[in-house]
Amino acid sequence: MNTEEERQAGLAMEGDEDLAGPPTKQELDLNQFLPYRLNSLADRISQALAELYEERYQLNIAQWRILAWLSHCDELTAKKICAYTYMDKARVSRAIQGLEERGLISRTPAPEDQRQQDLHLTAAGRKLLTKLIPEAQAWEAELVATLTAGEYRDLLNVMRKLERQLERIGEKG
């Protein structure tokens, strides 16, 4: 009922006029502005997917990311997770806390350095991922269903380029 209007409003304006090239006047078409478009799209994807693990598994995004990394690496510390995911360490700390309380991961002080703690999936955590991961992959598959294999590959490549460039910019500015 309420979706109708918003649906078409989404990208309705800005039909086709001045298709390419950034405007030079003192106006900015956000729909042609990559940072905005990218963020808007990513937010919507992230939020839609978040419902999958929020509603059905009571996991927030940070927790889900940590679980996914653990499924992949099997031994991590909070520090490493911060570095890999670019998440704030406070956020990571709280996510870990929640996961441990629910018995999905275990943490034991690292033998070589008592400050850090080794993180591991528990049996329960592994079991949960056994259900969750295929669902997430199915959801992704549906999302990219309209892309050709080439488009998908190119997309990842371009994203990698942007990531690298982002670091280059960060070094200077």
Add this chain to the structure above:
Amino acid sequence: MNTEEERQAGLAMEGDEDLAGPPTKQELDLNQFLPYRLNSLADRISQALAELYEERYQLNIAQWRILAWLSHCDELTAKKICAYTYMDKARVSRAIQGLEERGLISRTPAPEDQRQQDLHLTAAGRKLLTKLIPEAQAWEAELVATLTAGEYRDLLNVMRKLERQLERIGEKG
């Protein structure tokens, strides 16, 4: 000093082995998982750019988006902004409040419907954008500097596809 380690940690693991195709085992490589990669990239871009207008113009993202839309459309209501940007109406409401207090926009009750209010840039708002927009565009230009024209165009096309698919998924699930 501190960047060194994190820099290379970013995508260091997962070098080249099993380059393509999603894994079928019970593990998930987040670096191959589009929703994660996209969100991570978009977040970093957004946050980096946010500093541009936070530090130098005291604008948060919501405010900046509204200004940009106003530079483009010149007459809007909060409702429309919500529809265009997918932002929550409370967020939009507060952003508008801040912009008005700073004299960057004006709002007048719409003659045909007293509930809604027409939003306009003030002279001050327009002046601020005169400085800000070129900076934002320059920043974007630097970000995409390593992309070819074709890659840039394809990227936007693929994003449009994803947006449309996202709506299709949303209708069902």
Add this chain to the structure above:
DNA sequence: GCTAGTTAATTTCCTGTGCAACTAATTTTG
């Protein structure tokens, strides 16, 4: 071996934002 500095992780404080309840204006229905 003790002091100063560093580092991993936690905690505190505070801001921004989503949700839901609300207000006020408008439209619809009977």
Add this chain to the structure above:
DNA sequence: CAAAATTAGTTGCACAGGAAATTAACTAGC
């Protein structure tokens, strides 16, 4: 035309998350 339903925008509340202070474990310098 009055009552009910809808709609634009605001506000209260709770919570997530970032910055900075804090704690605890380690390292370096003397």
